Amino acid sequence: MKKLSYFLSVIFIAVGLCACSPDDEPVIDPPAETPENPDSPENPDVPDNPDIDPNPTAGKTLVVYYSFTNNVHTVVSDLCTQIDADTVRIQPTEKGLDYAANNYAIGSAQIQAIRDKPGDASSYPAIDPVEVQFEAYDTIIVAAPLWWSNMAAPLQTFLFNHGAEMAGKRIGLIVSSASSGIGGVEADAKRLIPDGNFLSPSLWIRSSQIAGCHDMTAEWLKKIGYIK
């Protein structure tokens, strides 16, 4: 029975696992302007956090991410060439939605629903089921697009459902936006993973920097103490 449930878990992870393969989602241009809220100050280059165990590679690492236009997917794919990690890509249940159409109307409505009632499960858009054996991981890297100053809604759904299971784990945060500062996404991550040990700093990669993300992720891995 144990073997069967382990086997099923592996299958579930394999379904959500898309370690570096592109998918069919549309590729759109990011907004030239911040749709809402002016840019927050640049993510401060905070020195390594002395409170965090400086040996994050001691256990296994999971990268969980969502990507609509594949910018975050590109970053995660590159990251996978530098670290040994399992990856899970979150997929909304409703396929084919263009979150950017009509001045980002769908994405905006999803974010507004969460802002209105962040404690209500019905505020979060449905995602495909993903089964993760959280006990297997010491470090979880959350990689997120920014939507209207917040974390993209489908990834918030995953964290709303599973953030409590990440208690005590080292949490790294990577955020991609067109131009907006990432303070709101950091706040979302901390709200949804209230007992995570957040590694500092978070990594902010603008859409215009995606092509050069390799050096940024390599430097970030050193800053958070992941790579010496």
Ligand SMILES: Cc1cc2nc3c(=O)[nH]c(=O)nc-3n(C[C@H](O)[C@H](O)[C@H](O)COP(=O)(O)O)c2cc1C
């Ligand atoms: C619904 C929606 C809202 C967005 N809102 C913002 C925003 O407020 N500020 C910003 O700089 N970029 C915004 N963007 C752009 C994305 O954050 C940016 O293009 C990011 O790199 C996309 O990552 P992805 O390709 O992995 O989905 C938005 C994109 C979408 C689809």
